[in-house]
Amino acid sequence: MLRETVAFEPSLCSGCQACMLGCAFRRMRVFTKESSIYIEANHLFAEPKMILHPSCDMCPEFETPMCIEFCPTGALRLGRRFC
């Protein structure tokens, strides 16, 4: 079965971590990096990495998940995965 997920294109990611802020804000109404999505991009000259925590529910109340809404470069987008 196919389910929606957050797809990541590392070559487009700038490491701004706005996705993490958006995700955490939706759940906790504060700004923190403790979110369901994690972007490791603090090592220059290396490709960023994305980790999606199982707690991600794809923001069902929104048309677009918060992390994708606030991604400025298109590195995050809606994707599908087998489950």
Next chain:
Amino acid sequence: MHGWVGRVLHVNLTDRKWEIRSSDRLDFLGGRGYGASVLFDAVGPDAHPLGPDNLLVFSSGPLTGTLFPGSGRLSVVTKSAVTCGYGSSNVGGHFAAEMKFAGFDHILVSGVASDPVYLSIMDGVPEIRDAKHLWGKTTWEAEEAIRKELGRETRVACIGPAGETKALVACIIVDKGRAAGWSGSGAVMGSKNLKAIAVRGHGAVSVADPEGFLAECRKAWAAIGRSRVMGQMKRYGMLGISGMDGLFSGGPQGVKNLREGQWEGHKTLKLKEVVFRERFGEYRFGCFSCPTPCNQTYRIPGDDKDHSGKCLGIHANTVRAFGPNLDIDSPEVVVRATSLVAQLGMDLDAVTAVVAWAFEAWEKGILTSADTDGMELTWGNSQALLDLLWKMALREGFGSVLADGVRNAALAVGRSSDRFAMHIKGTGLNEKGLREYVGWALGIATSTRGAGHLNGAPLTEDRQLPKEVSRRHFGIDTAYEPAAYEGKEHLVFYYERLKAVIDSLGVCYCHSHWYDENLYGADELARAFHLATGMAITGQDLMRVGERIYNLEKAFNILHAGFSRKDDFPPERFFDQPVKTGRYQGAVLDRAKWEELLTRYYRVHGWDAKSGWPSDARLRDLGLGHVADRLKECGRLAEG
């Protein structure tokens, strides 16, 4: 408390103690305003910038760490080692937000450690740690070593060898390539034996009205998404907008120690944005919560032997510094020089000013190989530049003459070389357009941190928009007319207050009215501030806070460095050497008109036209009575 996280860390390195206090001085917002306020009260005019009594303030703002666009800005405020007056830097990256997540709005460092140390703050817990093993390391080596000790997610602000040798061209480097330049901040940090500050936290920033604030953030992000200039910024970085090409192409450049306004076309083509992007471009780099990542990493293919083949962030001023100003047309050299100044911890604006001065002194025969350790400082000699960077950082040989910046180098060498030392109030110049754009020049010459276009200098003057647009946005007819003197005092007054507010809120100037009048201005910032902190304020009141901050900085300069009207002039070169070629051929500043403009500029501020000092009435009106009293004690307060 909303917006601010509510805690300030005071560290005294002399007795290796620290204290945590509640965040205060909220009427100065945070960031640069907080720094100016605390510096004025805590550092006396007798304090040596490189002594234990100077204070080094790392300060975020109430919007830092939120989803407001560009909320990753850090202000570093100190008594300037370059001007001996007010010093401030503003730097992006991720440090400021991480500092708030680690539990602190501001970090204040005083005293001098007996041995090299670094300060770590992990989830609200400060620790002063030994840094002997880091001393002598480049900024990149030090950052990597600290990450190994404290964890991969640690964010680091550190100095390189230049800061350790207290070179006045030294700065503080954040995220390996973002520089808190100006003011010799790296030398101040080095004088305290403080190699680095490392932060990491899992905390949060709360806001008073979460739903309202999120809506305001969405509006600001959407406005940036609609902006044509921001679109260019996102795709091509700062280099694509203000570099050798881009939206404002064909405009002025700073060539050969700023004596010429246009570089030869074939050389200009070699340093176009597309050359760097296509030949060396690697990964995009965005500062924290930034919708328009203007940074990129660059790597010279196949050259990893000493790490100087890769760097972060080649901007318009980077290319100007290592390109036309030194007559070097090699993009590889620009990459290497950018890499070296970041690793050695040097301010590239200060570096190019002093190296360009040395090149011109060589050309004029004032410097010979007997002075320069055998180096030939001919225009375009890229190897000499790269060698000088190392020598300056380590204070070796002729490098020690250059290490303290262009004013001090000219004083040391003498032989009338100060005639072409390009500085204002001791601060080295790396600017284009000082002859061509009158408002731009006024903003640079009157900047409270000595010089530089990131205070009051407007970006409007090459846009060629109609008078009606100028009137609507600025209340004057001439905002878009480069050669006009009329009204430019109002334009600079507007931007210096806006910039003071933006630096104090902890957000990025690039997303504001400065680049595009459709982006956020004082009213939008006031709404965001209100929704974040719960403290109601209007845009007009916010601009008044900006004016208060600017007056405080001005007063600090008067008390500490004795600056007055005579210090608000660009070097003679810009009054007597017109632009020779190009669109602005013949452009040069007119001394009589400049004098009149300066007088009008002071009057707009309520400052005395003769001395340039603030008046008692204006300072008290701004709630700066204690500042007026201090100036009066020293006999430097204007009547009225």
